[in-house]
Amino acid sequence: xxxxxxxxxxxxxxxxxxxxxxxxxxxxxxxxxxxxxxxxxxxxxxxxxxxxxxxxxxxxxxxxxxxxxxxxxxxxxxxxxxxxxxxxxxxxxxxxxxxxxxxxxxxxxxxxxxxxxxxxxxxxxxxxxxxxxxxxxxxxxxxxxxxxxxxxxxxxxxxxxxxxxxxxxxxxxxxxxxxxxxxxxxxxxxxxxxxxxxxxxxxxxxxxxxxxxxxxxxxxxxxxxxxxxxxxxxxxxxxxxxxxxxxxxxxxxxxxxxxxxxxxxxxxxxxxxxxxxxxxxxxxxxxxxxxxxxxxxxxxxxxxxxxxxxxxxxxxxxxxxxxxxxxxxxxxxxxxxxxxxxxxxxxxxxxxxxxxxxxxxxxxxxxx
Amino acid sequence: xxxxxxxxxxxxxxxxxxxxxxxxxxxxxxxxxxxxxxxxxxxxxxxxxxxxxxxxxxxxxxxxxxxxxxxxxxxxxxxxxxxxxxxxxxxxxxxxxxxxxxxxxxxxxxxxxxxxxxxxxxxxxxxxxxxxxxxxxxxxxxxxxxxxxxxxxxxxxxxxxxxxxxxxxxxxxxxxxxxxxxxxxxxxxxxxxxxxxxxxxxxxxxxxxxxxxxxxxxxxxxxxxxxxxxxxxxxxxxxxxxxxxxxxxxxxxxxxxxxxxxxxxxxxxxxxxxxxxxxxxxxxxxxxxxxxxxxxxxxxxxxxxxxxxxxxxxxxxxxxxxxxxxxxxxxxxxxxxxxxxxxxxxxxxxxxxxxxxxxxxxxxxxxxxxxxxxxxxxxxxxxxxxxxxxxxxxxxxxxxxxxxxxxxxxxxxxxxxxxxxxxxxxxxxxxxxxxxxxxxxxxxxxxxxxxxxxxxxxxxxxxxxxxxxxxxxxxxxxxxxxxxxxxxxxxxxxxxxxxxxxxxxxxxxxxxxxxxxxxxxxxxxxxxxxxxxxxxxxxxxxxxxxxxxxxxxxxxxxxxxxxxxxxxxxxxxxxxxxxxxxxxxxxxxxxxxxxxxxxxxxxxxxxx
Numbered sequence: 001x002x003x004x005x006x007x008x009x010x011x012x013x014x015x016x017x018x019x020x021x022x023x024x025x026x027x028x029x030x031x032x033x034x035x036x037x038x039x040x041x042x043x044x045x046x047x048x049x050x051x052x053x054x055x056x057x058x059x060x061x062x063x064x065x066x067x068x069x070x071x072x073x074x075x076x077x078x079x080x081x082x083x084x085x086x087x088x089x090x091x092x093x094x095x096x097x098x099x100x101x102x103x104x105x106x107x108x109x110x111x112x113x114x115x116x117x118x119x120x121x122x123x124x125x126x127x128x129x130x131x132x133x134x135x136x137x138x139x140x141x142x143x144x145x146x147x148x149x150x151x152x153x154x155x156x157x158x159x160x161x162x163x164x165x166x167x168x169x170x171x172x173x174x175x176x177x178x179x180x181x182x183x184x185x186x187x188x189x190x191x192x193x194x195x196x197x198x199x200x201x202x203x204x205x206x207x208x209x210x211x212x213x214x215x216x217x218x219x220x221x222x223x224x225x226x227x228x229x230x231x232x233x234x235x236x237x238x239x240x241x242x243x244x245x246x247x248x249x250x251x252x253x254x255x256x257x258x259x260x261x262x263x264x265x266x267x268x269x270x271x272x273x274x275x276x277x278x279x280x281x282x283x284x285x286x287x288x289x290x291x292x293x294x295x296x297x298x299x300x301x302x303x304x305x306x307x308x309x310x311x312x313x314x315x316x317x318x319x320x321x322x323x324x325x326x327x328x329x330x331x332x333x334x335x336x337x338x339x340x341x342x343x344x345x346x347x348x349x350x351x352x353x354x355x356x357x358x359x360x361x362x363x364x365x366x367x368x
Numbered sequence: 369x370x371x372x373x374x375x376x377x378x379x380x381x382x383x384x385x386x387x388x389x390x391x392x393x394x395x396x397x398x399x400x401x402x403x404x405x406x407x408x409x410x411x412x413x414x415x416x417x418x419x420x421x422x423x424x425x426x427x428x429x430x431x432x433x434x435x436x437x438x439x440x441x442x443x444x445x446x447x448x449x450x451x452x453x454x455x456x457x458x459x460x461x462x463x464x465x466x467x468x469x470x471x472x473x474x475x476x477x478x479x480x481x482x483x484x485x486x487x488x489x490x491x492x493x494x495x496x497x498x499x500x501x502x503x504x505x506x507x508x509x510x511x512x513x514x515x516x517x518x519x520x521x522x523x524x525x526x527x528x529x530x531x532x533x534x535x536x537x538x539x540x541x542x543x544x545x546x547x548x549x550x551x552x553x554x555x556x557x558x559x560x561x562x563x564x565x566x567x568x569x570x571x572x573x574x575x576x577x578x579x580x581x582x583x584x585x586x587x588x589x590x591x592x593x594x595x596x597x598x599x600x601x602x603x604x605x606x607x608x609x610x611x612x613x614x615x616x617x618x619x620x621x622x623x624x625x626x627x628x629x630x631x632x633x634x635x636x637x638x639x640x641x642x643x644x645x646x647x648x649x650x651x652x653x654x655x656x657x658x659x660x661x662x663x664x665x666x667x668x669x670x671x672x673x674x675x676x677x678x679x680x681x682x683x684x685x686x687x688x689x690x691x692x693x694x695x696x697x698x699x700x701x702x703x704x705x706x707x708x709x710x711x712x713x714x715x716x717x718x719x720x721x722x723x724x725x726x727x728x729x730x731x732x733x734x735x736x737x738x739x740x741x742x743x744x745x746x747x748x749x750x751x752x753x754x755x756x757x758x759x760x761x762x763x764x765x766x767x768x769x770x771x772x773x774x775x776x777x778x779x780x781x782x783x784x785x786x787x788x789x790x791x792x793x794x795x796x797x798x799x800x801x802x803x804x805x806x807x808x809x810x811x812x813x814x815x816x817x818x819x820x821x822x823x824x825x826x827x828x829x830x831x832x833x834x835x836x837x838x839x840x841x842x843x844x845x846x847x848x849x850x851x852x853x854x855x856x857x858x859x860x861x862x863x864x865x866x867x868x869x870x871x872x873x874x875x876x877x878x879x880x881x882x883x884x885x886x887x888x889x890x891x892x893x894x895x896x897x898x899x900x901x902x903x904x905x906x907x908x909x910x911x912x913x914x915x916x917x918x919x920x921x922x923x924x925x926x927x928x929x930x931x932x933x934x935x936x937x938x939x940x941x942x943x944x945x946x947x948x949x950x951x952x953x954x955x956x957x958x959x960x961x962x963x964x965x966x967x968x969x970x971x972x973x974x975x976x
Contacts, residue, residue, distance in 0.1 A: 183380050186373065241402035278403045282396055289392040293385050300381035316384075323391055330398045331407075 014368035015071060016298075016361060022291055023342070023357045024064070027350075029284070030343040031060055036251045037271040038345065052345055059347040063354035070358030075366065078359065079306055082135040085128040086154070092121035093161040110165050122170045123352045125158040129178060130313035137185040138306035148191060151182065169324065169336030175199075177320045181313045233267060234331050240270035241330075248277030265344050266337060269329040284343075285326065292319035295360060302367040311363040314356045420508050421529060422543040422553035424522060424536075426562040427597075427773065431513055433522055433536070433607070435529075438485040438509040441494060445473050445480065447501030454499050461493045462486065484527075485509050488942065489967065510536075512607040513930065514950050518565050520601035520620040521718070521771070524610040533610075533618045535772070538719045542775055552778040559595040559773050564588055566950075567891040568598040572865070575884045576602055579848075579870035585622045585750045586888070587864045589769055590896075591761030591853065594788050596716070596771045597861065597896065599751075623716060626724045626747040627866075630834025631684045631816075631877065632851045633743030636756060637693050638681070638806060640704035642799040646695050652676055655687040659738060666690060666738050669833075669876075682809040684816045684831055686742045693741040698729040701740070707794045708756035709766065716751055717772045717786060724748035743834060754864050757851050761859035764800040765791030801857075804828045808856045811882075820852055820882035822889055828856035829885065831877035836869070845869050850881035854889055854896075861896050863888060917941075922970075924960035925953045930974055943968030950974050 031053070038052035048054075096112050111118045132154055136147055155178045163171040182192060243249065273281050295315045302308040318341050325340040327333035339346055341353045424433035441462070448454050451473045459466040462483050472480055483490070484507065491504060510525045523534020531540035535556065544553040572584045588598040601621040610618065619625070641647050655672035658665045668686040672679075680688035693701065710726045724747035727736060732745075739745040748756075751769060759766045768788040775783045807828035810817040816831040829852030836845040849866040853859035865881040865888075874880060917923040919940055925933055930950050937945055943966060955973035958964060 180384055183384065184377065186377055186380075235408070238402060238406060238408055241399065242406040242408060244403060246403070273399070273403070278399060281399045281403075285392060285395050285399070289388055293388055296381055296385055296388075300378055312381075319388060323395075326395050330395065330402060332394075332398060 014365055016364045019291075019295070019298075019364065020071070020361055022287070023067070023354075023361075026287060026291070026342050027060060027064070027354070031057060032251060033268055033272055033275075033343060034345050036275055037268060055347070056345055056350070059350050063351045066351065067354040067358040070355055071361040071365065073358075073362060075307060075310065075359055075362040078131060078310065079135050079138075082128070082132045085124070086132045089121060089125035089128045090157060090161070092119075093125055093158055096121050097161075097164060110167050118348075120348050122158075122162050122165070122167060122174075123348050125162065126170070126174050126177070126317055127314075127352055127356060129155060129158055129174060130181060130317055131310060133178060133181055133185070134306055134309035134313055137309055138304075140305075144188075148187070152195070167337070169338040172336065173317075173321055173324055173338060176324070177313070177317045180316045180320065181309065184312050184316075185309060233335065237267055237270040237273075237329055238331065240274040244273045244275070244277040244281075246278050248273070248275045248280050251275045265346060266325065266335075266339050267329055268340060268344050269326060272343075288319065288322045291315075292322075298364055302363065304367060307363045307367055311360050314360055318353065318356070419544045420552040421510060421525070422545075422555040422775075422778070424543075424556045424558065426558055426560045426565070427595075428561065429557075430562045432518060432558070432560070432562065433510060433512050435508040436511055438507050439488065439491040440484045440505045440507045441482045441486050441491065442503040442505060443473060443480055443482050444501045444503060445475050448473050449500060454501075457497055457499065458482065458494065458502075461490055487944065489944070510608075513934075514562065514566070515606045515608055516604050517562065517569065517950070518560060518598075518600070519604045519607040519610075520618065520622075521560070521599055522607055523618070523719075524607040533719075534620065535718065538717060539772070539775075554775045554777060554783055556775055557773045559590075559597065559771055560599070561597050561895065564892045564895060565598040565600065568888050569600045569602070569604070571884050571887045571891070572600055572602050572867075575865075575867060575880065579867055579872065579874070579880050581848075581867040581871070581880070582869040583621055583625075584868065585625065585864070585866040586884070587622055587750055587754050588888070588892070588896075589754055589758060589862055591758045591859045591862050592767075594758065594767035594769045595773075596769055599771065620718060620720070621868075622750045623714075623718050623721045624749065625868075626722050626749050627847055627868075628744045628746065628834045628837070629748050629753055630743040630832035630847070630849065631686075632753065632757075632830045632832035632849055633746075633748075634681065634684070634689050634741065635760065635803060635807065635830050635851070636705055636708055636710075637689060637701070637741045638677075638803055639708075639760065639795050639799060640696060640701050641692060642802055643704055643795055644696060644700060646692075647677060649676065649678070653680065653688040653691050655680070655685050657687070659687040659690045661734060661738055664734065664738070666742070678806055678809055681806045681830075682812070682815040684810070690738055690741050698732055698737055702726075702729045705740075707766075708759060710746070710748060710752060710756060714749075714751050714755045714769055716769050721751070722749055724752055743832065750864055750866055753851065754862060757853075757862050757864070759794045760800045760803050761853050761862050762791060762800075763797040764793055764795040766794045767791040804853065804856060804859070807853070811852070811856070816876070816878040817850060817852070817882045819878055820850060820885045820889075822886050822893075825854065825889075825893075826856040827889075828853045828859070829882070831882060833876040833878075846875050848875060848877040848880035850877050850885045852882075852885045852889075854893070920963065920965070922956075922958045922960050922962045922964050925956045925970075925972060926960070928953050933972060937968075937970070941968040941970065942966070943970075945969065946971045948973050 034056050035050070035053040039049035092112060096110065110120055110122065112121055133151055136150055136154070155174070159171045159174050162174065179192070269281070269284070272284055276283075292315050296312060299308050299311040299315065302311070321338060321341050324333065324336060324338045325344075328335055328338065339349060342350065421433075421435040423431055423435070426432055451470060455466050455469040455473055458464065458469050464483065469482070472482065494502060495504065508529060510529060512519070512522065512524075519534075521534055523536040523538075524532055525536050526532045529544075531537040531543065535558075536543070539556055542554050543556060568586045568588060572586050575581070576584045584600075584602045586598065586600040587596065589596050599620070599622050601619065603617070605618065606612075638647075652674045653676070654674050655668055657668050657671035659668065660666075666686055669684065672683050672685045672688065675683065675685060675688055677688065677692055679685075680692070705726060710724065713721045713723045715721075726746045732740065736745040755766070755769050758769070770786055770788055772786050774785045777783055805828075807830055808826065809815055810831065811820050811827045811829050812818065813821075817829045820827060820829050829850055832847075832849040832851070834847045834849070835842045836847055837843065847866065847868050848870050849864065851862065851864050853862050863885055865884045867880050867884075870880045917936065917940055923936065925936070928936075929952055930947070933947070933953060937943075945968065948971075953972055953974055955971075957971040
């Protein structure tokens with residue numbers, strides 16, 4: 001593709017400005033909530049109430065630049081990057097397990113340190129799995145059996161590596177998102193049923209073998225019993241909801257948050273509950289689901305198979321992660337350590353999601 | 369084929385979209401539930417239970433109030449399988465009537481408390497039974513190791529651990545302040561010295577019994593710093609069990625009770641006279657046993673005859689002091705009294721402080737012009753009186769009294785200090801010294817306060833016997849008080865003793881309150897006096913590791929401190945023990961060396 005055809009593509013561009021604004025709006029809300037939720041902690045730990053906010057704002061600025069740039073890039077170039085990116089993420093997932101290359105945070109190796117920047121390889125891995133799956137199923141020359149086998153291996157490898165870190169939440173998320181994506185490829189439903197049934201005993205074994213999952217599960221089943229220990233966060237989250245009421249206490253006004261440890265990351269929804277109330281929570285929930293449902297609706301009309309699958313996959317990653325986070329915060333699911341896309345504090349997560357959203361808009365632009 | 373494929377794909381998209389919308393509605397429903405039908409039980413909603421209340425220390429870091437962990441037992445009735453069997457077992461252990469338990473277990477709730485702050489024995493026993501649906505919760509219990517000591521000052525906490533009275537109430541937020549790094553609130557450090565407080569309460573208590581008074585107040589303060597070393601208000605209560613014995617009075621009379629100060633107020637009249645240069649040392653006045661003005665009389669305690677002002681103070685002669693004050697214009701006198709802060713609260717950091725009433729001269733009329741100089745027709749709180757009196761002890765400078773020294777974080781770092789600023793000059797040093805000189809005579813032989821004299825020590829003071837009024841006028845009830853300084857010539861501490869409604873023949877301040885002053889001073893002099901070389905050995909650290917005993921024989925506890933005993937019993941002799949009093953062990957049962965076996969039941973009696 002030479003320079004001039006790029007220029008032509010731009011000329012005929014149909015950027016979905018509505019969707020574009022929606023994403024930036026969500027990002028803006030996220031920054032506000034981070035300031036409201038983290039200033040107390042930041043002042044206590046770093047003597048600067050804007051510590052977390054400033055960090056996130058810098059990432060947000062970089063992310064927006066990438067986002068706008070990626071909207072202009074023809075999305076097909078990602079197809080060529082599928083395999084290299086996949087191998088790169090497998091490699092980094094492997095490297096992260098070995099200190100001192102991998103950085104141990106809270107008993108797990110999830111981070112790679114490059115100078116002062118830390119990167120979570122699993123963030124990139126999730127993206128690359130979706131990309132590679134889209135590429136394979138867009139290719140109509142391969143036989144169905146070969147595709148199925150390859151797809152399962154492609155999913156299994158990073159899931160296993162992420163589980164070793166250990167980061168069961170992210171592993172589960174990847175399984176969840178790829179499962180939905182396989183459904184959209186036209187994958188035979190009975191095969192999916194078989195896979196699902198075989199996964200059940202594996203899930204049971206891993207849960208019963210790993211003490212910390214078990215503890216979280218017990219705390220989940222009866223959080224009140226463990227409210228001073230394992231379910232402390234969850235009960236603190238409940239208290240935030242209770243304190244919020246219909247209209248909330250006003251942005252940055254709530255006080256229940258002081259009990260929440262992960263207040264600006266995994267439990268940021270509890271802060272929204274306390275500050276913006278039931279009305280605020282419903283608005284945020286609707287915003288997330290609208291972005292996903294409307295996006296999937298647009299994707300379902302795209303004739304280019306790669307574009308359709310890749311876009312749908314990204315949206316599925318986005319919404320399943322949100323679902324998991326919401327379920328944890330509201331006590332419908334055991335604590336997983338999964339944050340909520342675009343709202344939670346965290347640089348690489350924000351950057352990957354903004355880039356992904358750029359790709360969605362790029363796909364929409366080229367398939368009006 | 370192609371359209372078929374597309375239809376199939378479209379269907380799958382619809383399917384996922386519908387699934388997502390189902391998720392959305394579940395989440396909206398769930399948040400609705402969390403917002404308006406929270407799973408957190410109502411009783412727990414506002415309780416600061418998760419935060420461990422900070423400790424209240426005295427000035428030597430002795431614990432006056434601590435929080436300790438207890439286990440509370442709750443049930444989830446829906447999970448109980450066999451109601452009757454469970455009720456039977458629980459009833460046996462907790463000694464709650466079986467019927468009551470059955471009623472609890474049959475309720476429809478998710479979560480009901482069965483027993484709060486159960487003994488560890490009970491909790492252990494129930495835990496061993498492994499009954500389904502029983503929940504054990506760690507809870508914090510507020511404990512006051514000295515029980516009654518300083519209760520009116522400390523106050524107490526309510527059922528969900530919130531401060532209801534006293535310092536617990538006033539500093540509730542600080543004591544329960546949330547801290548991301550720890551679940552403990554800030555600690556409170558008082559200026560109170562537990563030993564001095566104890567001695568004061570002890571002496572006041574026996575005085576109250578002896579004189580059949582209705583209540584008593586004692587305040588001991590450092591005149592130069594404004595520190596309150598002890599503040600007692602009787603009758604008091606046990607902070608560990610404030611609700612037993614029906615409705616009670618929890619007031620701290622030292623700051624809430626306004627009364628007519630009577631003769632102790634003459635000190636400030638003298639200050640006004642000295643300040644306005646109206647004192648003639650040589651002038652003699654005649655006391656006929658009363659003071660008369662336009663047909664109205666104020667009685668004096670006796671016919672004192674010819675006296676100079678100094679003698680009049682020694683005799684607490686009403687007549688002469690009114691005569692001496694007569695030369696001072698009322699506005700002039702009023703302004704001089706105002707400087708001592710008698711029209712405002714002292715600002716001490718305690719809840720419910722009242723302020724007395726110093727009437728404006730335009731309302732004095734002929735009566736108050738006679739009675740104000742002898743401390744009637746106006747009212748003060750004991751703490752207001754001490755604040756004013758400390759001006760004289762502190763070379764004429766006024767300092768606000770304070771009782772909370774500082775707050776510290778759980779790791780011991782100082783968070784905030786509450787020390788008052790520099791004093792305000794109210795009267796000159798020479799006037800202050802002159803007043804002390806007058807007051808020294810009061811405590812000498814023949815003075816009204818001679819019962820306060822302690823050996824050869826230099827003491828200054830003033831007695832007060834005020835008549836009590838009700839809404840009809842003055843009654844025959846009195847309030848006896850004594851205000852004293854030690855050392856009398858260069859005061860370090862001031863002590864105010866006040867007894868309300870003493871009965872019997874000896875009702876004057878000099879007979880009721882002055883002896884208490886002497887008794888208390890005698891007990892605490894070694895601790896407070898810095899001028900001489902009294903040696904006080906500091907409390908040594910307890911050798912906890914050495915306190916290991918053979919559990920088959922009763923150890924010798926005699927002479928051990930309460931702290932040590934609690935440590936020993938908690939670690940090695942668990943059971944239900946009866947500990948009474950505080951201080952050091954004087955009696956124990958079973959006697960040392962006798963054979964014992966669990967469960968242990970000791971009776972230990974402490975010195976106070």
